[in-house]
Every structure is written in C-alpha cells, then in structure tokens.
Amino acid sequence: xxxxxxxxxxxxxxxxxxxxxxxxxxxxxxxxxxxxxxxxxxxxxxxxxxxxxxxxxxxxxxxxxxxxxxxxxxxxxxxxxxxxxxxxxxxxxxxxxxxxxxxxxxxxxxxxxxxxxxxxxxxxxxxxxxxxxxxxxxxxxxxxxxxxxxxxxxxxxxxxxxxxxxxxxxxxxxxxxxxxxxxxxxxxxxxxxxxxxxxxxxxxxxxxxxxxxxxxxxxxxxxxxxxxxxxxxxxxxxxxxxxxxxxxxxxxxxxxxxxxxxxxxxxxxxxxxxxxxxxxxxxxxxxxxxxxxxxxxxxxxxxxxxxxxxxxxxxxxxxxxxxxxxxxxxxxxxxxxxxxxxxxxxxxxxxxxxxxxxxxxxxxxxxxxxxxxxxxxxxxxxxxxxxxxxxxxxxxxxxxxxxxxxxxxxxxxxxxx
Amino acid sequence: xxxxxxxxxxxxxxxxxxxxxxxxxxxxxxxxxxxxxxxxxxxxxxxxxxxxxxxxxxxxxxxxxxxxxxxxxxxxxxxxxxxxxxxxxxxxxxxxxxxxxxxxxxxxxxxxxxxxxxxxxxxxxxxxxxxxxxxxxxxxxxxxxxxxxxxxxxxxxxxxxxxxxxxxxxxxxxxxxxxxxxxxxxxxxxxxxxxxxxxxxxxxxxxxxxxxxxxxxxxxxxxxxxxxxxxxxxxxxxxxxxxxxxxxxxxxxxxxxxxxxxxxxxxxxxxxxxxxxxxxxxxxxxxxxxxxxxxxxxxxxxxxxxxxxxxxxxxxxxxxxxxxxxxxxxxxxxxxxxxxxxxxxxxxxxxxxxxxxxxxxxxxxxxxxxxxxxxxxxxxxxxxxxxxxxxxxxxxxxxxxxxxxxxxxxxxxxxxx
Numbered sequence: 001x002x003x004x005x006x007x008x009x010x011x012x013x014x015x016x017x018x019x020x021x022x023x024x025x026x027x028x029x030x031x032x033x034x035x036x037x038x039x040x041x042x043x044x045x046x047x048x049x050x051x052x053x054x055x056x057x058x059x060x061x062x063x064x065x066x067x068x069x070x071x072x073x074x075x076x077x078x079x080x081x082x083x084x085x086x087x088x089x090x091x092x093x094x095x096x097x098x099x100x101x102x103x104x105x106x107x108x109x110x111x112x113x114x115x116x117x118x119x120x121x122x123x124x125x126x127x128x129x130x131x132x133x134x135x136x137x138x139x140x141x142x143x144x145x146x147x148x149x150x151x152x153x154x155x156x157x158x159x160x161x162x163x164x165x166x167x168x169x170x171x172x173x174x175x176x177x178x179x180x181x182x183x184x185x186x187x188x189x190x191x192x193x194x195x196x197x198x199x200x201x202x203x204x205x206x207x208x209x210x211x212x213x214x215x216x217x218x219x220x221x222x223x224x225x226x227x228x229x230x231x232x233x234x235x236x237x238x239x240x241x242x243x244x245x246x247x248x249x250x251x252x253x254x255x256x257x258x259x260x261x262x263x264x265x266x267x268x269x270x271x272x273x274x275x276x277x278x279x280x281x282x283x284x285x286x287x288x289x290x291x292x293x294x295x296x297x298x299x300x301x302x303x304x305x306x307x308x309x310x311x312x313x314x315x316x317x318x319x320x321x322x323x324x325x326x327x328x329x330x331x332x333x334x335x336x337x338x339x340x341x342x343x344x345x346x347x348x349x350x351x352x353x354x355x356x357x358x359x360x361x362x363x364x365x366x367x368x369x370x371x372x373x374x375x376x377x378x379x380x381x382x383x384x385x386x387x388x389x390x391x392x393x394x395x396x397x398x399x400x401x402x403x404x405x406x407x408x409x410x411x412x413x414x415x416x417x
Numbered sequence: 418x419x420x421x422x423x424x425x426x427x428x429x430x431x432x433x434x435x436x437x438x439x440x441x442x443x444x445x446x447x448x449x450x451x452x453x454x455x456x457x458x459x460x461x462x463x464x465x466x467x468x469x470x471x472x473x474x475x476x477x478x479x480x481x482x483x484x485x486x487x488x489x490x491x492x493x494x495x496x497x498x499x500x501x502x503x504x505x506x507x508x509x510x511x512x513x514x515x516x517x518x519x520x521x522x523x524x525x526x527x528x529x530x531x532x533x534x535x536x537x538x539x540x541x542x543x544x545x546x547x548x549x550x551x552x553x554x555x556x557x558x559x560x561x562x563x564x565x566x567x568x569x570x571x572x573x574x575x576x577x578x579x580x581x582x583x584x585x586x587x588x589x590x591x592x593x594x595x596x597x598x599x600x601x602x603x604x605x606x607x608x609x610x611x612x613x614x615x616x617x618x619x620x621x622x623x624x625x626x627x628x629x630x631x632x633x634x635x636x637x638x639x640x641x642x643x644x645x646x647x648x649x650x651x652x653x654x655x656x657x658x659x660x661x662x663x664x665x666x667x668x669x670x671x672x673x674x675x676x677x678x679x680x681x682x683x684x685x686x687x688x689x690x691x692x693x694x695x696x697x698x699x700x701x702x703x704x705x706x707x708x709x710x711x712x713x714x715x716x717x718x719x720x721x722x723x724x725x726x727x728x729x730x731x732x733x734x735x736x737x738x739x740x741x742x743x744x745x746x747x748x749x750x751x752x753x754x755x756x757x758x759x760x761x762x763x764x765x766x767x768x769x770x771x772x773x774x775x776x777x778x779x780x781x782x783x784x785x786x787x788x789x790x791x792x793x794x795x796x797x798x799x800x801x802x803x804x805x806x807x808x809x810x811x812x813x814x815x816x817x818x819x820x821x822x823x824x825x826x827x828x829x830x831x832x833x834x
Contacts, residue, residue: 001594001595001598002567002573002576002593002594002595003567003594003595004565004567004568004592004593004594004606005592005593005594005597005604005605005606006592006606006607006608006609007606007609008594009606009607009608009626009629009630010608010609010611010612010626012629013608013612013625013626013628013629013630014612014615016628016629017625017628017629019615019625021615023615025611060598063598064594067597067604069604069630069633071629109615113609113611113612116568116609116611117567117568118568118573120568120569121567121568121569121570121572121573121576124568124569125570125571125572148421150419150420150421150534150538151421151533151534151535151537151538151541152537152538152541152734152735152737153538153542153571154542154570154571154572154575154578154728154733154734155538155542155571155572155573155574155575155577155578156419156535156538156572156574157572157573157574157575158571158572158574158575159419159538160572161571161572175421175422175423176419176421176422177418177419177420177421177422177425177481178418178419178420180422180484181418181477181480187422187484187486188422189421189422189423189426190423190426191423191426191427191430192423192424192427192530192533193740193751193753194427194440194442194530194533194740194741195427195430195431195530196751197741197744197749197750197751198431198436198438198440198526198741198744198749208430208434208436209426209427209430211430211433211434212426212429212430212433212434212488213426213430213486216486222753223751223752223753224751224752224753225752226753254753255753255754255755255756256753256754307734310734311571311728311733311734312733313733313734316571316728316729316730316733317569317571317724317727317728317730318569320569323610323611324611324614324615327614327615332614332615333614334610334613334614334640334641335640335641335642336610336639336640336641336643336671336672336673337672337673338672339672
C-alpha cells in the first residue's frame with residue numbers, strides 16, 4: 001500500500017483493457033548533486049524483502065474499495081497477485097554514474113507499474129546514503145567515522161538506510177541501537193550534555209560514568225567551558241589510571257573551534273602522560289569540514305556525523321527515475337524537455353585500463369561483460385564493502401575528489417535513439 | 418530500540434549510581450531556516466502512540482546484553498519499566514517561534530533520557546512538514562495543493578509524516594495510498610508517462626483511461642510534445658462529452674514552461690467549449706515557484722508537489738533540541754558556544770493586540786494563560802486544522818511572508834539566567 005494512487009489507477013486501466021504485455025523499465029539517476037563525482041549502489045537487501053513480501057491484505061483491498069475508484073474484478077486480481085518480475089541490476093557496492101541504467105525490471109506491465117513508487121523510495125535514499133557515507137570516508141582518510149544521525153533522520157526507516165550506507169562505506173559504528181541490532185553493526189556512543197548537567201560538577205559526572213564504563217568511557221568536555229573540561233577529563237583519567245590501572249578511552253568535543261581545542265587537548269594529554277586518551281569530534285560536521293580538519297592535521301582520532309549525514313542535507317533527494325524502455329517488444333521513450341529517455345533494453349560495459357575505469361558504454365542488451373547482473377539481494381556486508389573498496393580503487397582520483405570532481409564518461413554507443 | 422546508544426549508557430550510569438531524581442527537559446527549535454517566519458507544531462498523534470507503546474522486548478534485552486556494555490540489573494530494570502512522565506506542550510497546529518520552549522517533559526531522569534532520541538525524531542520532521550505544507554498553502558493562495566512526494570521521501574514513515582503535515586495545513590489530498598488509509602485523507606493521482614508510452618499513441622492512452630475513470634480522468638500531456646498533448650486531450654475530452662456526456666476532469670502539465678503552457682491550454686479549452694477542463698501543474702515545484710505562478714496569474718487550477726516538499730529540500734532538518742532545565746529541583750543550563758540554554762521550568766504567554774500576535778513572553782512556570790498545556794495527542798484533524806488557521810489569522814502578514822518575513826519577538830522576561 002506504500003504506493004502512489006496513480007500506479008493503481010493505471011493498473012486498473014491496463015487490467016480492464018486486458019493490456020498486460022511484457023514491459024521493461026529501467027532505473028537511472030539523471031544527474032549528480034553539486035560536488036559529487038559518483039554514486040554507490042545500495043538498497044538491494046531492502047528491495048529483496050519488499051519484492052518477496054509484496055501483497056495486498058484484505059484490509060488494504062477494503063480500503064481501496066472505499067475510495068470508489070476501483071472495480072471489484074481488479075481488486076480481486078490485486079488481492080490474488082504476486083509480482084512476476086525479473087530484475088537485472090548492478091550489485092550492491094558498485095560505483096555508477098548519472099545517465100546509465102543501474103537496474104532493469106522486466107515483467108507484466110501491471111506488476112511493473114505497481115512496484116514503481118516504493119522501488120524508487122528504497123533505492124533513492126539508500127543510494128544517497130551509501131554514496132554520502134563513502135564521501136565521508138574519503139574525507140576522513142582512514143580516521144574512523146561514526147553515524148550519530150538518528151535523532152535528525154526523517155523517520156526510523158531512513159535511519160536504518162543511513163546506517164546501512166554507513167556500514168557499506170566502512171563507518172566504525174552507529175549510535176542507532178535498532179540499526180545496530182538489525183544490521184549487526186557496532187553500536188557506539190557515550191554521554192550527552194544532560195548527563196554532565198544532572199551532576200553537581202563536571203568532575204562528578206566523569207567519575208560516575210567512568211565507574212560504570214571503565215576503559216569504554218569517553219567524556220564530553222564542552223558543556224561549560226571546553227578548555228576547563230579537557231583539564232578535568234585529564235584529571236579524572238589520571239586518577240583512574242593511578243588508582244585502578246584503567247585507561248579511559250578519550251574525550252569528545254562537540255562545539256567551538258574543533259581544530260584548536262583538539263590541539264590543546266592532545267598537547268595537554270601528552271604532557272600529562274595520558275597519550276592513550278583519544279580525541280573525538282562532532283557537532284555540525286559535513287564531509288567538507290571533516291576533510292578540512294584532516295587536511296590541516298588537527299589531532300582528531302575520529303568523527304561523529306549527525307544531521308548533515310542523516311538527511312543528506314546538501315542533497316536530500318536523488319533525481320532517480322523508473323522509465324519504460326520497451327513494451328510488448330516495441331521500444332518506448334519520452335521526449336519531455338529535460339526528461340528524455342533512451343529506448344530499448346541495455347547492457348553496460350565498463351572499459352578499464354591498467355585497473356582504472358576509463359568510461360562506461362551503454363550498449364544493446366547482451367554484452368558478455370554486462371554490469372547489470374541478475375538481482376541478488378541479501379549479500380553479506382563484507383562482500384558489499386569489499387566490492388565498494390575495489391570499485392573505489394578503480395575510480396581515478398580526479399573522479400572521487402569530494403569537491404569539483406572530474407566527470408566520468410558514460411557513452412551511449414548507439415547514440416540517443 | 419530506536420534510540421541512541423548513549424541514552425542507554427547514561428541511563429545505566431544513573432541507575433548504578435542510584436540517581437533517578439526528577440528532571441525537566443524542554444524542547445525548542447534554535448533557529449528558523451532561511452525565509453521561514455514561523456513553525457507549526459505537529460507530531461503529537463505519533464508521539465502519543467510512541468509513548469504509550471514504549472517497551473523493550475525480550476529480544477531487545479538479549480540484543481543489548483550482547484553488546485557487553487550493560488549490567489543485568491539495569492537490563493531487568495529496562496525490561497520492566499514503562500515511562501512515568503508528564504508532558505506539557507503547545508497543541509498541534511499552534512504556530513511557534515525559534516528560541517521558545519514548545520514542550521516540556523517531566524519525570525525521572527532515566528525515563529527522560531531514554532525517550533530523547535525518538536521524541537526529537539518524531540517532532541523534528543513532523544514540525545518541518547506541517548510548517549512547509551503551511552508555506553505551500555500560503556503560496557498557492559487557496560488553490561488546491563496535492564502531496565506527490567512518496568517516491569522521493571526518505572522512507573515510508575517520513576512519507577506519512579509529510580502527508581499528516583499536508584493534511585494539517587489543508588492540502589487537497591495525497592498520492593500516498595498508505596497515508597490516505599492511515600490518516601483518512603483524500604487519495605489523489607491519475608496517470609504517468611509510462612501509461613502513455615505503453616499505448617501506440619497518446620490519444621489511445623487518453624481514451625483507454627477515460628473509458629475507466631470517466632469524469633475523474635486527468636490526462637498527462639507532456640510525454641512527447643505538450644502543445645500537441647493539450648490538443649489531443651481536448652479532442653478526447655470533446656469526444657467523450659459529445660458521445661457520452663462525460664466531463665473529463667482536466668490535464669496535468671509536468672515539465673516545460675508551466676505558465677505559458679497553462680495559458681495556451683486554458684485558451685484552447687475555452688475556445689473549444691471545454692471550459693470545464695482544469696489545468697493542473699507539477700514537476701519540480703517548490704513554494705517559491707508556486708507563489709510565482711500564482712502571482713503572475715497563470716491559469717493553473719491546482720499544484721502537485723513532490724521532492725521539494727517530501728524531503729523539505731531547502732531545509733531538510735530542524736535545529737531542534739531537548740535539554741535539561743531542572744534536575745532534582747536545581748536549575749541546570751549549559752554554556753557551550755552557540756548552544757547556551759536557559760535554566761528553569763517555563764510558561765509562554767502570547768501577547769495579542771486586536772487579534773494579532775504581538776510577542777511571546779517566556780516567563781516562569783505558572784502563568785495562567787500558558788501556551789504549554791497538558792499533552793493531548795490524537796486530536797481530530799479538523800480540530801488541528803482549525804487551530805492552525807486561527808493561529809495563522811493571528812500572525813501578522815509580514816511574519817507569514819514566504820520570502821524575507823519579519824522576525825517575531827520572543828522575549829525572556831527573566832533575561833538569560
């Protein structure tokens with residue numbers, strides 16, 4: 001039922017005119033957001049469970065009947081039907097580019113139409129989040145990145161898609177307990193300002209936390225004055241070390257001049273013989289700020305990323321489409337200005353030279369090295385993460401810059417048909 | 418389990434130090450997105466069902482145990498607990514402004530902490546969508562607006578929050594069948610380009626659709642050439658009228674120069690004696706484009722809004738916070754730069770002059786005309802929609818402009834404490 005009404009009205013029109021020939025629809029993303037150089041395929045596990053669980057319940061049918069728009073014969077057909085489709089697509093973790101098909105759905109046109117809305121909903125945001133997570137990983141150059149986005153996500157399912165993208169790209173963990181449970185992904189997090197405020201002093205708060213979490217403890221130092229907080233954290237860490245041989249894990253900076261404060265903290269900890277204390281940073285970080293901090297050599301050991309990642313604030317939606325390219329053996333296309341499509345079923349060939357991707361060729365269906373392969377959801381996360389890393393290794397440095405990347409060529413061998 | 422891990426680690430620290438005094442946390446939005454002049458309270462129905470259904474299952478507890486972070490006594494406490502909190506808040510549909518508390522949660526600090534993440538998740542995006550929907554309604558000046566956002570929403574729950582915001586603000590319907598079912602909101606939608614493409618000609622597609630949907634039919638005219646599509650729609654409409662006395666509903670423009678095409682369509686239909694045909698527009702519309710089209714007098718009878726509404730693309734997240742203001746009778750605040758909070762429990766008094774809101778005063782708890790009232794979720798949509806309209810009527814025109822509105826004064830009578 002998570003479907004646009006027009007999919008069902010169109011489906012009924014097809015049904016009543018007994019027009020249910022085989023159609024091929026392809027999915028592509030029309031354009032890159034500013035400063036993005038590539039996309040990462042994602043969402044296939046969720047897609048598989050959507051396709052395999054697809055059905056209308058008796059309540060759904062009753063609710064559709066109430067709209068007064070639908071014929072009983074059509075509603076019976078909907079209730080009894082299961083999608084009979086096949087899918088070819090790029091495997092999860094593949095990098096791809098605007099203008100090339102990334103998936104092709106093939107089957108009776110009614111089934112194809114009813115699936116459209118939610119297939120786009122799943123793939124659009126999943127691709128966005130896997131790609132953005134990969135951009136954060138490129139920005140942090142190997143320093144751990146954590147997903148702190150749940151509270152700002154546009155809903156719980158969005159937060160799971162974010163965490164899955166984070167996991168594909170190689171984040172070190174997520175604050176999202178549900179996502180960690182569903183995805184078997186490391187949960188992460190320590191304390192908030194409110195915990196410090198609930199205690200008489202910052203020192204008491206750190207002590208109380210350390211008594212419970214020992215060497216897992218990270219102290220949040222910016223509730224009142226960050227420099228003071230850093231010194232207090234050092235005192236408590238030193239006391240724990242001397243008294244109980246416990247190595248506190250580190251501190252978190254969440255506001256202010258992160259590079260300056262990190263520098264001050266690093267120097268203070270090292271001088272005090274607390275070189276083991278790590279410095280984590282969070283608070284309004286996007287991939288550009290992470291890259292800046294890393295480039296200027298700020299002694300930060302890891303980044304927590306929240307809002308900017310959770311809602312993809314620089315590019316909150318993809319220009320993703322699902323368009324028919326063939327109906328009943330006849331090629332179809334549209335010519336709306338700015339939204340032209342290319343007819344016919346296709347394969348993608350990726351030309352490589354010495355291990356580096358040179359260009360993608362969109363050719364007629366049937367190329368032996370087609371990047372579009374029979375759909376397999378539910379791959380293991382290691383497989384997907386490894387595929388992404390291999391793909392990123394194949395992408396020229398200029399194409400994976402997080403600012404002003406070079407465009408990657410996608411060539412239609414047949415020309416625009 | 419849709420919670421940030423740190424809420425649970427802090428809760429365990431409180432639990433083990435036997436510190437579970439009464440705390441008050443307040444929610445406020447720190448700042449307005451560019452060009453926004455007000456916010457609309459929303460999300461209370463979802464909040465109520467979250468609070469009343471809150472619990473940890475045995476599976477959840479098992480999964481938390483596996484992290485190795487939690488003590489069994491604490492896990493037993495979590496499993497047995499139900500939140501024992503009270504909430505005061507602005508009723509749904511109220512307008513409010515940055516910097517003033519819009520809700521206060523009061524109860525044992527552990528309960529307060531565990532609820533934080535998802536309360537922010539619910540309220541943040543619900544407020545965003547109700548406010549943005551109100552902005553679209555202001556832009557359209559009474560012309561119907563439809564929610565077409567589902568395919569681009571950042572997940573299914575986000576799409577329901579959007580549709581609920583649309584319903585509060587007075588949209589004419591939604592394309593989202595699930596939302597329409599859950600919210601008892603008018604479903605809306607007709608045909609896509611793919612339907613036209615599946616037929617040999619545009620004319621055949623319109624005829625096939627009209628045979629089924631009669632006077633509900635809206636023809637999408639821009640699959641190939643919009644001017645040609647408009648003429649074809651007129652021919653089919655005329656034929657249906659002559660042959661079967663059916664009045665086709667109208668056409669939809671989805672690309673190109675919407676004002677120009679709408680003008681051409683209106684003139685053509687009127688000349689052909691088809692004055693009943695309505696002209697709907699969609700395709701990349703945000704509130705600014707809708708306002709422009711309305712201001713220039715384009716003969717458009719209704720707007721379908723997709724991506725820009727669904728993900729709130731100009732402002733995809735709110736700067737919403739949940740902060741302690743009192744713990745165990747002691748006022749608390751933080752002083753992190755740019756994130757300072759004001760301690761103590763509060764009331765809001767809204768000063769009015771001749772029915773127009775003049776300024777809001779944030780005063781100490783106990784004002785008799787407090788805008789923060791005991792929480793009541795689940796109000797009827799009519800009640801909420803009427804409240805919003807009354808609130809918007811109280812807001813000066815300068816404050817509800819959709820571009821460069823005047824700021825509305827929020828005054829802390831006690832000064833920053």
